[in-house]
Amino acid sequence: MATTSKTEAPSRKRTATPSRAKAPVTQPDVVVSETPTVSAPELKKKELIDAVVARSGVKKRDAKPVIEAMLAVLGETIADGRELNLAPMGKMKVTRMKRTTKAHVITTRLRRNESHQASSPDPLAQAAE
Known part of the structure; x- marks a missing residue:
């Protein structure tokens, strides 16, 4: 029978690491519910029609059926x-x-570009000119 000798791996010398002071852990702010800020009362259909008539310059009798069909x-x-x-x-x-x-409840998400909100010209005003 042949015997084999087992060779041991050289032991590594462990060096003590200097203790590091732990940085204080900051807790993140968690938003549980986001409530939208309401700046004005809701827009009714009559008010929408009046605003479109004022911006576009078309007659109310012409704008009303178009707006109702669009809605x-x-x-x-x-x-x-x-x-x-x-x-x-x-x-x-x-x-x-x-x-x-x-009722039929539909939840939606609306995404708007910042560029459209602040600096876009009014397309209805251009069409009326």
Whole structure:
């Protein structure tokens, strides 16, 4: 029988590391719920029509059916769960839909570019000129 000798790996000498002072741990701020700030009352359809008439210069009788048709198309598109990408308004995405006994609740997320909010010229004012 042949015997083999076991060779040991050379032991490594451990050096003591100097103790380091631990930096204080800062706790992050956690936002539990974000409440939107409401700056004005909600916009009603009549007020929307009046604002569009004032900006565009068209007659109210001409603007009203167009605005009502546009709102109907937007409502149907959102109800279908489709995304909207409308330049000055932004990109709207449906995040959740829930049917209740009295309503169809649709939760959306709207993303707007900063450049459109501050410096974009009013497209309706240009069209009226």
